[in-house]
Every structure is written in structure tokens, then in C-alpha cells.
Amino acid sequence: MRMSANAMKIQTLIDRLERERTLSDAELEELFAILAQAHKGPGAGKVQICADIPQAVCSEEEAILYAAARRVREQYYGKDVYLRGLIEFTNYCRNDCRYCGIRRSNKKAERYRLTKDQILDCCRQGYNLGFRTFVLQGGEDLSYTDAAICDIVSSIRALYPDCAITLSIGEKSRESYKAYKDAGADRYLLRQETSSPAHYRYLHPEELTIENRKRCLSDLKELGYQVGCGIMVGSPGQTLANVIEDLRYMQDFGPHMIGVGPFIPHKDTPFKDEAPGTLTDTLHLLAVIRLMIPGVLLPATTALGTIHPVGRELGLLAGANVIMPNLSPVNVRGKYLLYDGKICTGDEAASCRHCMDLRIARAGYKTAMVRGDCAGFAVND
Ligand code: SF4
DSSP: OOOOHHHHHHHHHHHHHHHHSOOOHHHHHHHHHHHHHHHHSTTTTOEESOTTOTTOEEOHHHHHHHHHHHHHHHHHHTTEEEEOEEEEEEOOOSOOOTTOTTOTTOTTSOOOBOOHHHHHHHHHHHHHTTOOEEEEEEOOOTTSOHHHHHHHHHHHHHHOTTSEEEEEOOOOOHHHHHHHHHHTOOEEEOOOBOOOHHHHHHHSOTTOOHHHHHHHHHHHHHTTOEEEEEEEESOTTOOHHHHHHHHHHHHHHOOSEEEEEEOOOOTTSTTTTSOOOOHHHHHHHHHHHHHHSTTOBOBOOHHHHHHSTTHHHHHHHTTOOEEOOBOSOHHHHTTOOSSTTOSSSSOOHHHHHHHHHHHHHHTTOEEEOSOOOOTTOOOOO
16 A cells, blocks of 8 residues: 555654754654644555554554554563552642642542551552552642651652652752652652743643752752652643653653653633643653653553543553553542543452553553563662
8 A cells, every 4th residue: 555645754754863863944844744734634544553442543654553552562572561550649739730630729529638547558559569669749748857758768769669659749959859768768749740941831830840859859869869750741722842841851861661641621720711732632741752762651641541442552552551550549539630531530459450461452452460660760678
């Protein structure tokens, strides 16, 4: 079958991106524009990229991109998909990010905190289900002092020495990050959401700055964490130039993980009437990131699964290699709502785990219940 002119153009750009890990800004713009056009054009839905997932259809141009992204992810991670056990331990937050459902001025949010014993209970359940990474995520809740966080981390470290501990608790001082690291934390997730100062200002309250966010990320990396950054796709005010600026920042920074999910509005935030980000734009970006930063850990996010029934499977088929099922107690799951419609809020951890195995297998991959460190990252035990 003869390739269309656009498919040939995409093939040329993707070959170079795979080889050289970069393109000029103009070429990246052209790449995203052709992909978007192909997705809507007469060739949309022409190629089936996974026989077991009927919805896994795309244009010829997108198929070229996704095949390259899978090829590169398999060079680094084979067919393995790493699972992380997510424990959302507090939905109190001192910040007021305009897109977030647990922002401090949302008086309708039903707040909760887990005790240390509850957190350890989640870890115990997770460990018995085979999880070897725990992700402790929360708003910036100052009622957990540094000493309390260190106590929780060191207890998990002592009980589960073969597990990785990831924290995702926001902006802190370098001293705090060092204390958590010394207590046994291995990894830290802190999405910048956008690297553009003007766009950052639009999404966040005055007191938060992109400079401080980048300072945090640099401190974390210097302290020896495996560091995750990331962005929302289709957030209000986002332009393609913003996304390219993010790609440049992330490639320069060299994160170990990149969380990319679509913006989904929450009904009790200032952005409640904004349009959500799209599945397609998110998949395109995931695949381009895989080609630009090849060894990075790339989650198929819960937000992706929220905007499409097989969004996470499609994420895996676009180069993602991590999924983060929820280990939080079922009675609080529905309260950690950063956005509307979040999936998996009613399932027990065991059924989530089983469901993930099936979804991963259907996409042609296999669940790997290991720590799942970033390729090439030397872990000192
Ligand atoms: S995005 Fe994070 S820091 Fe901002 S309000 Fe939500 S939980 Fe707090």
C-alpha cells in the first residue's frame, strides 16, 4: 500500500526524532499539526494497532508514531509494565491551584487524612498483592510535619526493604527533601504542569511560581531521588508553544518519570466550564516524549482512563510503561478528586490489581511486580 504524502513526511520526522532525539520547534509544530489533521481526516481509524482492543484504531500517520514509541520503550523496558501502589493519604491542601478539586477554597470537598497505621495497612495489603513500589500522595498538608513524614517513610522502609517509596507531597525546602531521603524515600513526583511562566501564573495562585517549582525539581535531583515531573494536556490557556517549551525543559532537566494526563475540569473550581484535554493530544504527546526522552518512566495515567474506557491501554500502545492503581481505603477514594469523574474509586485493591493485569495483557504487555526503577538509574541498597 502506498503511503500518503503526509505519512511519508511523518515517517521522515519520526525517523529523525528516534535517531537524534530532537527536532526544531518548527518541525515539532509541523509534526503535531499533521498528526492532529490526520486524526480528523478521511484516513482516521484506518489502522488497527492492537487486535484485542477494537478501539485501538488510528490514522496511518499516528500508527507510524506509536510504532516508533513502542519500539523505543521495548528497547528499554521490554514488554514489562510496572505497577505502583498509590496511597492518597490526605486531601487537605494549603494551595489554591485553579484547576484542582481539592484546592483550599473548595469548601465542598470532603476532607480526610489517613493515620500512619492506616497508611501502613495499605502498604501491607499492597505488598501481599505483589506491589513493590508505594506512592504516598497528598495535598500540601502541613499537619504532617517533616518528622511525621520521616516516621512514616522509615517505618515503610523497615517493613518493606525491597520496595521503592515514592513521595508526592508538593513543594518543600531542600532540607525537608533531604530528611525524607535520609529516612528512606527513593523517588519524588512533582509535576510542573507547565513550564511557561505566564501560563503557570494563569493556572496557579500568586504565591506559587514556576521558579520555585523548578528549584524543587533541581534540589530533588541533586539529592539523588528518581524524580518525576510532568504536565497537563489541554489545560486552560495552553498553546502548542507552551507544550514545546515543556518538552525542551523536560529534555534539558532529564527526569526519571514524566506524568502526562489530560486536563479534566472539576465542577467546584474556577475552570469548571473549560473544555477538557483530549485523548488524542495526550497520546501524541506521550509518544513524542518516549522518542525524545527514551528511557523515562511514563505512566498511562488514571486521567487517561477517565476520559476514555481504554485510555490507559491506548497509553501503553503509545509508549507508556507504568500504571498506578489505587491502594487507598475504598471509603476515602471518592474524596481525592482532583477532577470530575475519576475512575476506580469503588474497587478494592485486589480487584484493581486483577483488572490491571487483564488490561495490560490485552494491550500485549505483561505486568511486572518489581520495583521498576528508571532504566539506567543505579540504585544503592
Ligand atoms: S494541585 Fe496539588 S498543590 Fe495545587 S491545590 Fe491541588 S493538591 Fe494542592
